[in-house]
Amino acid sequence: MNGWRLTGTLSLLLGAMTLYFAASHGWDIEGVRLAIRATARTSLVLFALAFTASALAELVPSEVTRWQRRNRRYLGVSFAVSHFIHLGVILALAALDRELFWKLTNITTIVLAGTAYLFIAAMTATSFDRTAAWLGPRNWRLLHLIGGWYIWISFAVAVGKRVPIDSFYWPMAALVLAIAVVRLVAMSRRNRQRMASDARRIPA
Template sequence: MTRSATLPSLHGWRLFSLLSLLVLVATALALLWQPQLVEALRSAIRVTARTSFALFLIAFLASSLALLLPSPTTRALLRERRYFGLAFAFSHLIHGVLILTYAKLFPEVFWNGRSVPASIPGSVGYLFILLLSLTSFPRTMKALGGRAWKLLHGTGTWVLAAIFCLSFYKRIPMSPWYALGFALIFSAIVLKLVAKLAQRLRREVQPTRAPLVTTR
């Protein structure tokens, strides 16, 4: 038996489990790094925001990269897109739990400078994450139907991209790191649009095959 046959490949639920474990480890390290609880929660919230963003980018760009830069790596990303998406949902679940904990333990600090209307985009984002996660399994996909599933997931991913874009943009004055995040998500959106345009052009210029004519 060869070495490659004895080692399980990292895909599917193994990949999801590893990514989720890495998110939990990063969260735990962020919580333990700060001696004060309020700063520990803030640090963990920032860490899970970054892990969620990284996982979302992979899931968001998987099909575009496979189309524009076909290779074994990009095809693997496309094949595992579902599990990257579920890992993103898990990371953002931890992110949400940390935010709720922060708001409950330190409400005067949490709501300082915040308003309820400002929380609407994030709430909409979590609603779409829930819907996308619940419909990422064969049974729910089948129950929803192919056309409705494509509409939901297409709309949901674009809504989440727009929320990330808005979130980074309005925080740019706070730190230059948010400018980097905005540049990354904006570039990802442009790349996604370019891939869609390339796919459309490829379909239009693809010559139609003439019907096969046989002579006797």
């Protein structure tokens, strides 16, 4: 499956999953918290697939990584869908139990996460041919580079602070670290290749 059909299918699955978890406990706080945790995982996995698509295609070329790079845009939009659903269930928790909501978060976290959502919205809005052309290639690359790393930082902070108190977050922490390693290794490899190419052009 490829393209917008992939995004549509994933969006339907994400919606159904969220409704299932929320309804599994009669739409109470526990069901909402299950939905929050589930969408946190799906968001991270989809972000990892989109954020590492080009890097993995360079480092480990295969049918799978070529498919991943070919569908990077659609995986990215699917991540946005997952994370906005995640936001929706967080707001549902705040409506159900404001006191619990503020025990689980603080203003600093809200500001950090809110900025990440602004980047997600901007990156999603420029994931279409017309808006990408309007923004221009240079600005598009800059937005998606800065936005991608900022979202990575927000995941690293959100997951990292919970690792010491909940083993649920250990696999997520490992994935967050792996994302950065893949991107940095690919970046280092491209820089070495560029330097070697420049050296070959220098007259003897």
